[in-house]
Amino acid sequence: MQLTINAKVRSTDLNPRALRRSGKIPGSVYGHNGGEATSIELDTLEVTQLLRKAVINNSLIELNVEGGSFSGKTLLREVQHHPYKNAVYHLSFFSIASQSKIAVEVPLRFVGTSVGVKMGGSLDVLMNSLRVFCHPDNVPEHLDVDVTHLEIGKGVHINEIVLPEGVKAATDGSALVVSVDK
Numbered sequence: 001m002q003l004t005i006n007a008k009v010r011s012t013d014l015n016p017r018a019l020r021r022s023g024k025i026p027g028s029v030y031g032h033n034g035g036e037a038t039s040i041e042l043d044t045l046e047v048t049q050l051l052r053k054a055v056i057n058n059s060l061i062e063l064n065v066e067g068g069s070f071s072g073k074t075l076l077r078e079v080q081h082h083p084y085k086n087a088v089y090h091l092s093f094f095s096i097a098s099q100s101k102i103a104v105e106v107p108l109r110f111v112g113t114s115v116g117v118k119m120g121g122s123l124d125v126l127m128n129s130l131r132v133f134c135h136p137d138n139v140p141e142h143l144d145v146d147v148t149h150l151e152i153g154k155g156v157h158i159n160e161i162v163l164p165e166g167v168k169a170a171t172d173g174s175a176l177v178v179s180v181d182k
Contacts, residue, residue: 004062005050010039016090024105027071027091031099038068047088051079059106060139063093072097073136075104093106096136103170105129106140108161112148116180121152127177130158130171138166147178155179 007027010019016026030037054061054076063074074093096102107129113140119125130143136160145161159173 002062003050003054003059004064005042005046006064006066007040007068008044008066009068010041013041019088020087025088025091027093027160029065029074029093029095029098029173031095036067038070040065042091044088047091050076051088055105055107058107058141059137060096060136063091063095070095075102097126099136101133102136102139103133105131105137107142109142109144110178111144111146114147114150114180116150116152116154119152121180121182123147123150124179124181125177126179127175129159132163132167133170138164140164140167145177145182150178150180152180154180 010026019041020024023044024041025044027040027042028037028038040143049138050061052076053059056076056079059076061076064071073096075096076091077094078092079088081087108127110125114123115134143163145156147156150156157173157175158169158171158175158177161177163169
């Protein structure tokens with residue numbers, strides 16, 4: 001899923017609190033120019049719409065920065081919220097244009113009804129997502145894990161998950177993802 005958001009370069013003389021009062025949300029984008037980060041401001045309504053669809057460390061977001069040296073594909077790395085109000089305080093974006101491989105968390109989707117569950121067992125999900133390495137243009141939205149063949153006492157390990165071409169698991173392949181217990 002391709003998402004887009006527009007931003008402006010943030011003025012250094014305007015503090016974040018004043019920016020939020022004016023209906024904007026401060027943010028930053030990094031990774032496009034070495035260790036340098038660019039401070040940006042985003043429209044609150046656009047951020048709200050983006051956060052309804054975006055998944056942190058998974059969704060590719062086209063970030064258009066007006067008046068800046070960067071526009072391109074990013075990953076949403078962090079969303080900071082106010083401690084007790086339901087308000088977004090800051091967004092951090094990571095530029096992936098110059099990266100050959102990135103590490104992302106991909107949600108797991110369990111497909112089918114297990115043989116063991118039909119016999120009275122219960123499906124025990126140990127991992128809901130999997131950290132993988134892949135090219136920035138090849139980030140999967142989710143990974144399907146087929147559980148139809150699982151009997152009671154059996155499970156699926158990371159190395160048994162079918163990964164798309166160019167995607168590699170970032171964790172140990174012997175870790176258990178899902179099992180059927182009695």
